Amino acid sequence: MSTTEKNKDIVIINDNVSEENDDYDDYDGHIGNPLTISDSSAESNNGDNKVPKLRSDIDTNNDFIAFSDSSEDEKENDDINEKESKDEDANILNMDFPWTINRDHSKQKEIADWLTLEIRDFVSYISPNRKEIELRNQTIGKLRDAVQHHWPDANLHVFGSYATDLYLPGSDIDCVVNSKAGDKQSRNCLYSLASHLKKEGLAEDIEIIAKARVPIIKFVEPLSKIHVDVSFERTNGLEAAKLIRGWLDSTNGLRELVLIVKQFLQARRLNKVHTGGLGGFSIICLVYSFLHLHPRILANEINPIENLGVLLIDFFELYGKNFGYDHVALSVMNGKATYLPKSNWKELHPIKSTFQLAIQDPGDATNNISRGSFNIRDIKKAFAGAFDLLTNRCFELHRAKLKDRQGCSILGNVIKYRGKARDFRDERGLVENKAIIENENYHKRRSRIIHGSDNEEEEEEEESDKEDDPYNIEEPPMKKLKRSSSIKEDDGNAKKKPRKERNRRQKEDQDDEEEEDDYNPLKR
Ligand SMILES: Nc1ncnc2c1ncn2[C@@H]1O[C@H](COP(=O)(O)OP(=O)(O)OP(=O)(O)O)[C@@H](O)[C@H]1O
Numbered sequence: 001m002s003t004t005e006k007n008k009d010i011v012i013i014n015d016n017v018s019e020e021n022d023d024y025d026d027y028d029g030h031i032g033n034p035l036t037i038s039d040s041s042a043e044s045n046n047g048d049n050k051v052p053k054l055r056s057d058i059d060t061n062n063d064f065i066a067f068s069d070s071s072e073d074e075k076e077n078d079d080i081n082e083k084e085s086k087d088e089d090a091n092i093l094n095m096d097f098p099w100t101i102n103r104d105h106s107k108q109k110e111i112a113d114w115l116t117l118e119i120r121d122f123v124s125y126i127s128p129n130r131k132e133i134e135l136r137n138q139t140i141g142k143l144r145d146a147v148q149h150h151w152p153d154a155n156l157h158v159f160g161s162y163a164t165d166l167y168l169p170g171s172d173i174d175c176v177v178n179s180k181a182g183d184k185q186s187r188n189c190l191y192s193l194a195s196h197l198k199k200e201g202l203a204e205d206i207e208i209i210a211k212a213r214v215p216i217i218k219f220v221e222p223l224s225k226i227h228v229d230v231s232f233e234r235t236n237g238l239e240a241a242k243l244i245r246g247w248l249d250s251t252n253g254l255r256e257l258v259l260i261v262k263q264f265l266q267a268r269r270l271n272k273v274h275t276g277g278l279g280g281f282s283i284i285c286l287v288y289s290f291l292h293l294h295p296r297i298l299a300n301e302i303n304p305i306e307n308l309g310v311l312l313i314d315f316f317e318l319y320g321k322n323f324g325y326d327h328v329a330l331s332v333m334n335g336k337a338t339y340l341p342k343s344n345w346k347e348l349h350p351i352k353s354t355f356q357l358a359i360q361d362p363g364d365a366t367n368n369i370s371r372g373s374f375n376i377r378d379i380k381k382a383f384a385g386a387f388d389l390l391t392n393r394c395f396e397l398h399r400a401k402l403k404d405r406q407g408c409s410i411l412g413n414v415i416k417y418r419g420k421a422r423d424f425r426d427e428r429g430l431v432e433n434k435a436i437i438e439n440e441n442y443h444k445r446r447s448r449i450i451h452g453s454d455n456e457e458e459e460e461e462e463e464s465d466k467e468d469d470p471y472n473i474e475e476p477p478m479k480k481l482k483r484s485s486s487i488k489e490d491d492g493n494a495k496k497k498p499r500k501e502r503n504r505r506q507k508e509d510q511d512d513e514e515e516e517d518d519y520n521p522l523k524r
């Protein structure tokens with residue numbers, strides 16, 4: 001990798017590497033380097049009960065990828081918390097499984113139910129509260145304003161985990177700048193926007209990755225300390241965000257298991273694509289396909305939300321022990337999850353390594369979204385280790401006396417959370433996520449443009465929309481057709497929407513009727 005320092009605060013990365021270089025991850029812009037993973041064994045808790053608070057017989061298994069000592073994301077979490085801790089006394093946690101605080105499930109008869117309840121506790125523990133959602137909304141509002149001031153024909157949209165509600169406290173915000181002219185992807189434009197954001201005090205630690213397949217700028221927004229990635233002139237992430245929200249609505253348990261797997265991989269530093277890890281998008285597709293192909297869910301024998309514990313163990317067993325990475329790919333096209341023989345996926349060949357995870361991009365059948373995850377060996381090992389740890393822990397607790405179970409954690413054997421203490425307040429139902437609203441508005445407009453309007457009045461409205469609408473990106477008719485047919489949300493296996501989700505969506509629909517325009521914090 002060649003890194004050229006152009007300016008004290010803005011770093012241009014990969015400046016003289018060929019665009020054809022296959023080692024670039026589409027959405028990460030870095031050249032991958034094999035990861036050196038700490039092999040330290042899973043951490044022990046200090047309890048000296050007969051049933052250890054957090055220990056397993058296979059702690060010393062060197063094949064298992066244990067918790068990493070220092071994860072980048074934990075540092076990111078700490079950064080995010082730094083500002084708040086100046087104002088109020090930061091209550092930094094001194095335990096690894098804080099979702100068990102004041103919650104004891106040791107009396108559950110079925111050990112699997114205990115694990116299910118812990119998973120739900122974990123999810124409510126790491127879900128965002130009002131303040132966090134507002135901070136993210138304000139951050140994207142300020143960035144959008146800055147982009148529009150800099151380029152009046154351009155706008156900034158949000159996709160990725162903030163636009164799908166699948167973010168962990170330290171997750172980045174993925175944005176894309178689209179313009180009427182469609183010309184903002186040049187190296188000069190990237191540099192010009194980065195300088196502008198820096199001048200406006202909206203970006204620090206800036207990296208410009210101009211020569212990747214997907215050129216991006218990466219920076220930290222100084223006030224919120226949130227990491228932001230900005231890509232240019234693309235709509236596929238905006239399509240994917242809508243698709244994933246549809247999946248979340250129709251697939252019980254998807255959000256819970258995705259967040260658990262994300263946190264699991266993050267704690268082992270196996271979540272960054274530029275170091276061969278599994279990115280958020282691949283995790284979502286993996287879990288979606290797992291839930292839709294699970295025999296007991298297909299047979300309607302179990303309700304996923306009531307059986308998260310069993311499902312998590314099954315997930316680790318499938319992708320840690322049984323999955324045929326050599327020959328099988330995953331497809332989630334048109335919402336239908338299938339196992340696809342790699343030999344039938346024309347575009348996958350020639351594939352560099354047969355032992356590689358291959359997941360067909362639901363928005364582009366030729367794209368393998370997990371192409372960059374070259375460290376699949378360690379990911380598989382980590383999943384297999386987690387299966388062993390969880391099942392051993394379940395047996396151990398099953399045999400234990402009730403008094404010895406108290407204060408124990410099952411999930412804590414494989415997941416940890418470090419950072420500032422949180423409050424179990426999932427306030428997504430109380431505060432609008434502006435990225436979701438803006439993305440829904442974007443799609444409404446797109447669908448009016450693609451499918452035409454019902455009446456003349458709407459057509460007139462649409463014409464005037466087009467004039468002011470920086471999202472109005474002309475595409476050849478075939479491409480439009482392909483997109484609308486490839487992004488279908490329902491596969492007939494749809495499960496009932498969780499109640500909370502239904503309420504949230506209803507509220508957003510109401511708001512949307514009131515406000516057809518894009519979110520613009522200045523107008524509010
Ligand atoms: N390999 C890829 N090919 C095509 N699109 C991708 C790829 N990787 C990411 N994307 C797009 O970028 C979006 C964000 O991806 P990312 O992997 O950062 O997931 P995320 O949900 O934002 O997770 P995280 O919270 O960990 O950042 C995806 O929803 C998808 O639209």
Ligand SMILES: [Mg+2]
Nearest residue numbers: 160161172174
């Ligand atoms: Mg992201």
